[in-house]
Amino acid sequence: MEGLLISDNAKGGDTALATDFYELAMAAAYFYSYDHSNFPDSSKVKGIFEMFVRRLPKNRSYLVAAGLEQVLYFLMKTRFNNEQISYLRSLEVFKQVHDDFFKYLRKFKFTGSVWAVPEGTILFPNEPLIRVEAPIIEAQIIETYLLSMMNFQTLIATKASRIVTSAKDRSVIEFGSRRAHGPQAGLLAARASYIAGCIGTSNTLAGFKLGIPVFGTMAHSFIMSFEKEQTAFKQFIKTFPTGYLLVDTYDSIAAIKKIIKSRIKTAGIRLDSGDLYSLSVQARRLLDNAAGGKYSNTKIMASGELNEYLIQDLVSRCAPIDSFGVGTELSTSRDDPALNGVYKLVATRILPKFLIKNRRPASEKIHYTLKTSPAKKTYPGGKQVYRILENGLIKSDLVALEDEKEPQLEAPPLLQKFLDNGKILLRLPSLNGIRAYHLDQIKTLPQKFLNLDIVQESFPVSYSNRLQAEIRNFRPK
């Protein structure tokens, strides 16, 4: 019997095998290919990989980068243990692979360098979120985990940013754990949503592990377990004087009338079905008109299959709703649940063979790589992004090769170096710091990118002359 959680401990837990099998097959092939008379030792071949997104998910006009902290944690911790290696050795397909490769895996750790945009950064298609430079086996093995973490958190942060924007000055709380893709996805969605401006989550573990404010009202089952609805309300408020009451189990308006008639003092009510505009207007009127103004401070929360379009509509009609609980649509990014982030080899760096045995080479050989398959072209070389602002708004992003030093590159670079030879360089920002940074970032986005009704298809991104020349001059061999 298997619970199928992925364990996480100082020895890397299950993370090393949470990968596509082909990463390990390629690792073995690299190991032997490059340890062959015609090639250098595999540790002398470095791969430079970049993660980027070719096309935005449906309806999206920008991306919010998220997930880096978990990727860095993984890179520093992941290891193969004996049991995992025994499993790999038992596979038929590995039967011709020799001991020395498995000995290599047993000692495997990530020793490369990582540049990335800070979490919460706004990005456009084809701009790198992460650049990895490491011995090619290391850079390859980490691909699947890096992609699954970055793709999901970036997907959700992007969706949450749209929802938070649509709510204007009303609060948004992430409520989607029950529909998220398993317990870990619920936790990751809570984190990404908070980065993008939600004020909290229903996920208790996100409160415990990350300090995110947790919120919750009550479920229909609580009401239904009592013979009378108003008994349930009274009992709940007795335990939670600041609690919210869920009113739609039988009839929302009738329930609000019962609350007022029974003089149940409540901080808020939650509407969860029906026409939320009309119910919120009726509810506000009933609460405001109650004798003695006793309910004029009672808040109204709305939930139930909400998304950015429905919230924008409610807000534009001035529905008297103070906060929105958003679940399924947010935590699964329901209108497009996949971010097509890819992780591509953009260059190799090879120490010339004749130099390896003698001395450190004066200069390494760099070889740019790119794909030319239809609709899957890549830009070669390790890259940096320079963002130019005008009046506080993004005017243009220039993508250039990392080692370019041209005058137009005076804008600050977006990618920072986080890991150097496997070791962390920067103190990572707190989650509240990331959230504040994102809320500043969103202010730099020109209004048209925030428009939910017109999806942007062109982006303020240009490529340096050298980069364009590299693409023109590339010929596959």
Next chain:
Amino acid sequence: MEGLLISDNAKGGDTALATDFYELAMAAAYFYSYDHSNFPDSSKVKGIFEMFVRRLPKNRSYLVAAGLEQVLYFLMKTRFNNEQISYLRSLEVFKQVHDDFFKYLRKFKFTGSVWAVPEGTILFPNEPLIRVEAPIIEAQIIETYLLSMMNFQTLIATKASRIVTSAKDRSVIEFGSRRAHGPQAGLLAARASYIAGCIGTSNTLAGFKLGIPVFGTMAHSFIMSFEKEQTAFKQFIKTFPTGYLLVDTYDSIAAIKKIIKSRIKTAGIRLDSGDLYSLSVQARRLLDNAAGGKYSNTKIMASGELNEYLIQDLVSRCAPIDSFGVGTELSTSRDDPALNGVYKLVATRILPKFLIKNRRPASEKIHYTLKTSPAKKTYPGGKQVYRILENGLIKSDLVALEDEKEPQLEAPPLLQKFLDNGKILLRLPSLNGIRAYHLDQIKTLPQKFLNLDIVQESFPVSYSNRLQAEIRNFRPK
């Protein structure tokens, strides 16, 4: 720094807090409400909850139940530790909650009973997948975890079943870990896909933990790391004589010609972009016409944004493709990424107060519950489903109250009792056993439910007379 995996150990790990906060708020309110002079002790109030799906995801005509093993594991293992309880006590909203509730949580374990349909069972809307009967606090606290596990695995098994059906006699392999919603979602998707008939997965951890066959070819980066494409092919086959070669890095047809010209012996090739029909026809012709019949056994695998509709089209046109690798569309259930499974209180069972202190009661008081909110109605009472087959095909499902004993109920019940007072009753089937059971189940589904082009909106489900009478007679108080 936080890796955000959810730990799993014999003491329950993080699972107890992987829940919506309102479950814990309701737990406290139940604890005090029912330990009050007008109410029995909360442990004497049992809740009967059912998990079911109101509406199928878009385009779906049936469900494949999956996730039960992980739910049972969770129910048997989950516990609150001191650190988790300290966190809860620190929350402002819990400040009026007394010690005795937290002492209760510290000793919490699930002592209830669980009935469920075996994993792999075909179901229709409004039929229970799981029925839980437990002291109401226990039954409530487990809601979020149960839903997130069942919703996701059932969602993916259902999608996978459609994809496997569309592929007819060709094999389908799950390839979606990099786009799944985090590392755990990748693992859960691999399990659910295998149950529904995929022959394997790219997820290595699914091989290690569950014995699912793992598959993998190579990525573009491997090709790109060598100066010449054919060098990469040769080096890979040297390590993996049974490996498949990815041909679309630069030009698929040119790559196949290089393989043949360089006499690289390969078990298979993988097409990953472009017009898969035309490329597969050209590839097969090149391979079959190669001198000496050396490549007539070389297989063709296709991948790249495939789904059931694209596969159905390729298969109906007899594309010479031997296997399909399906990633994003499968592992995120892309056309509808959420299963709206809900967990609703259908009855409470209360020991009459005057009997509690004296002796075991002759009969408990049962109270059926249902919601009447718009579009969210529920059916009251603990239920069982009886399936009637005709000529080996599903003719009708009868949903009845669990204690009904009518002559028409002679068909075998679909829900089996798995847990009794917190203890496992049945030896769980192996994953291969579940998969074989599902492949038998799918044969009982009338053809129209397997049609991808016409979505079924009515289902062969009826309700017993007693159940219908209970709904008619219910009046909210």
